[in-house]
Amino acid sequence: xxxxxxxxxxxxxxxxxxxxxxxxxxxxxxxxxxxxxxxxxxxxxxxxxxxxxxxxxxxxxxxxxxxxxxxxxxxxxxxxxxxxxxxxxxxxxxxxxxxxxxxxxxxxx
Amino acid sequence: xxxxxxxxxxxxxxxxxxxxxxxxxxxxxxxxxxxxxxxxxxxxxxxxxxxxxxxxxxxxxxxxxxxxxxxxxxxxxxxxxxxxxxxxxxxxxxxxxxxxxxxxxxxxxxxxxxxxxxxxxxxxxxxxxxxxxxxxxxxxxxxxxxxxxxxxxxxxxxxxxxxxxxxxxxxx
Numbered sequence: 001x002x003x004x005x006x007x008x009x010x011x012x013x014x015x016x017x018x019x020x021x022x023x024x025x026x027x028x029x030x031x032x033x034x035x036x037x038x039x040x041x042x043x044x045x046x047x048x049x050x051x052x053x054x055x056x057x058x059x060x061x062x063x064x065x066x067x068x069x070x071x072x073x074x075x076x077x078x079x080x081x082x083x084x085x086x087x088x089x090x091x092x093x094x095x096x097x098x099x100x101x102x103x104x105x106x107x108x109x
Numbered sequence: 110x111x112x113x114x115x116x117x118x119x120x121x122x123x124x125x126x127x128x129x130x131x132x133x134x135x136x137x138x139x140x141x142x143x144x145x146x147x148x149x150x151x152x153x154x155x156x157x158x159x160x161x162x163x164x165x166x167x168x169x170x171x172x173x174x175x176x177x178x179x180x181x182x183x184x185x186x187x188x189x190x191x192x193x194x195x196x197x198x199x200x201x202x203x204x205x206x207x208x209x210x211x212x213x214x215x216x217x218x219x220x221x222x223x224x225x226x227x228x229x230x231x232x233x234x235x236x237x238x239x240x241x242x243x244x245x246x247x248x249x250x251x252x253x254x255x256x257x258x259x260x261x262x263x264x265x266x267x268x269x270x271x272x273x274x275x276x277x278x279x280x281x
Contacts, residue, residue: 019216019217054229060180
């Protein structure tokens with residue numbers, strides 16, 4: 001099956017399942033757009049099957065249109081390790097303790 | 110319309126479950142169609158099957174065996190008789206597609222599309238004429254048969270066919 005013909009304004013695009021459909025039902029996604037779209041789809045509990053084919057990311061047009069893209073993206077929260085703020089981790093102490101125990105662990109003592 | 114070299118393969122619908130898997134060996138119907146494609150090439154060594162014809166019921170079996178998404182519908186309807194018209198059929202089906210609740214799947218990867226580029230996209234070998242298998246619905250066909258075909262130039266074609274005597278597989 002050839003993918004182009006006379007007076008044809010549409011082409012075939014392949015999905016991840018090896019199925020060839022009209023590219024009019026595909027929405028090509030920009031880099032990182034697929035990530036934000038997926039996040040929205042999960043929040044809105046909408047299906048979204050992103051296809052990654054031929055170096056492109058795309059999704060089905062009907063799924064794209066079903067997602068409310070005006071839904072604002074969540075702000076990232078600061079990561080806190082404990083209530084009092086970041087805890088200082090003494091790496092020197094940890095490693096020195098480890099190397100002291102290493103010979104025992106290896107059965108050399 | 111083009112003339113075609115074709116072969117008919119037989120199978121039994123009752124050998125498959127509701128997911129298109131063989132009750133006997135668990136293989137999907139799609140895998141058996143790949144065997145048909147290989148047999149076709151073995152019989153017509155210079156050719157690879159390009160067109161897959163079956164009736165609606167068999168097309169649905171193929172669809173299920175490929176785990177197709179529910180919004181996809183396999184196969185173009187034939188609009189110019191019982192042979193694929195590569196100009197009119199895609200054009201007309203494309204118009205039908207716009208008004209259909211489902212998205213038409215015009216073809217699936219051929220059994221011989223085994224090489225992929227760096228993006229994981231199958232390489233279409235135009236020199237060997239290995240293209241996706243075009244799916245065509247012919248409701249004049251019986252439930253237990255599929256037809257594989259490749260267009261031929263007909264009279265004056267200088268291509269020499271070498272037919273190899275290979276037992277035709279049947280999944281009865």
